[in-house]
Amino acid sequence: MRGMDIKKEHCVLVLGGRVNGYSIIQELHEKGVEDIILFDVSKRVAAFSNKIKRYKTIQNTAESLYSELNEIHKEYDKIIIFPSDDLYLENLYKIYDEIQSFCFVPINSNNFTECSNKYVQYEYCEKLGVPYPKTKQIANREDLKSINIQYPILIKPNKREDLKLKVFRNITLENESDLHQRSEELEKYIDAGISFLASEIIPGDGSCIYAYVGYRNKNGEILNEWTGKKLSQFPDDFGVFSSASNEAPDIIRVQGRTLLEGMNIYGIAEPEFKHDCRDGKYKLTEINLRSMMWHRVGNLSGVNIQYSQYLDALGKTVSHQDQLKSKNIHFVYLKHEIINLISRPGYYKIFYHNIFTSDETHFATFDKKDLKPFIVDCKETSIDIINACLRKLKIKR
Structure with missing residues (x-):
């Protein structure tokens, strides 16, 4: 009938508009996916992309997300969700039963809580023989x-x-005195119900970290996978991605598969391992149950993990893809690299290696057919560079 809206079959919903959210959008758009919606708590780089149908700022609570999903459901029969941070994952888990009839949520709701817990991840390592x-x-x-x-x-x-409380991501304790100084702070968090892990620090810098990334469907099949390594991190060796590549030994694939299958994980998951030069083993640091900042490495080396989820959500055949390993591909977040260059003594050699020594180098947020996200990111980078320079001058004084 004229004047009546026709409900569309499906859409993609990306939760979070940072580098990882934009990389998801890039990959899906390149594969011909058109109806891509972006939600975020603030307007970040991906919100300026010409590859999305629309953007909306939301509150990052389970109640708000549930309400917004129901609004989209009025327009689309099915919503295929791609979360890009842990709080979105937690909120999806909280409302899973209410939305599963019209949303594809890439988690195993039966064990999500335990698989998110780093201590439980290490317990599984013990059972499965993963270092x-x-x-x-x-x-x-x-x-x-x-x-x-x-x-x-x-x-x-x-x-x-x-992401939801003012708690540090990690701290390093060099000795007993450091523990004594931080005890009061740690006790305050413990009293608030937050638990921590204390782990030995495996020697080595940010270039010793490798990852396995796989998409495992709800039938327990790993449909596609890739491996890679971080070349550097930001702002230090315990930070987040700065540059990465498609290099990795086969043991990373073996251990990654072992964990996804042994823990019965669904969706996109990324076990990260750090090479320990003392015994030659690759030891698990953590398992991320979502797309990370450097996941475009897989796409650039021939494996479309995000598109694999998209096809699987629609019940379509997912073709197996072999990762390109004959060519050395670097994926660089220039914002982090420039600030590292300014603020970290002796970083020039790492900077040069990450940008100039690969067969191909690709820059996060840069797309010549979609320049606005890169321009917005450059503006933010300029401010961060000025702040980094001011901090360095202050330290010298």
């Missing part, structure tokens, strides 16, 4: 008094808490 660092859980004040791991020690929340 991991010496670790102790800190769930109460008494645990702080008996860590019994050789310093230096890395302390991090069991689950990502920095």
Whole structure:
């Protein structure tokens, strides 16, 4: 009938508009996906893309997300969801039962909570024979008094808490004195119900971190996969991606598959491993149950993990893809690289290697057919560069 809206079959909903959200949008758009909607808590780089149908700022709560999903459902029969941060994942889990009839949510709702817990991830490593660092859980004040791991020690929340609470992502304790100085702060968080992991620090810089990325469907099949390594991190060796490549030994694929299958994980997952030069093993640091900032490495080397999820959500055949390993491909977030160059002494060699020594170098947020996200990111980068320079001048004084 004229004047009546016809409900469309499906759409894609990307949650989060940072680099990883934009990379999801790029890959899906390149594969011909048109109806892409973006939600975020603030207007970030992906919101300026010409590849999305629309953008909306939302509150990052389960209630708000549920309401917004129902609004989209008035227009589309099915919503295929791609979360790009942990809080979106948690909120999707909270409303899973209410939305599963019209949303494709890429998680195993039966074990999501335990698989998100880093201590449980290490317990699975023990069962499955996957190497991991010496670790102790800190769930109460008494645990702080008996860590019994050789310093230096890395302390991090069991689950990502920095997105919803003012909790650090990680801190390094060099000795007993550092622990004493941070005890009051840690006790405050413990009293608020936050638990932590204390882990030995595996020696090596940000170039020792490797990852397996796979998409495992709800029938337990890994439909596509790729491996790679971080070349550097930001703002330090315990930070986030700065540059990455498609290099990795086959043991990363073997261990990654073992974890996805042994833990019965659904959706896109990324176990990260750090090479320990002391014994030659690749030890799990964490498993991320979503797309990360450097996941475009897979797409650039011939494996479309995001598109694999999209096809699987629609019940379509997903063709197996072999990752290109004969060519050295670098994926660089120039914003992080420039700030590292300014603020980290001796970084020039790493900077040069990451940008100029590959067979191909691709820059995050840059797309000549979609320049606005890159321009917006450059404006933000300029401000960050000025702040980094000011900090360096202040330190010199």
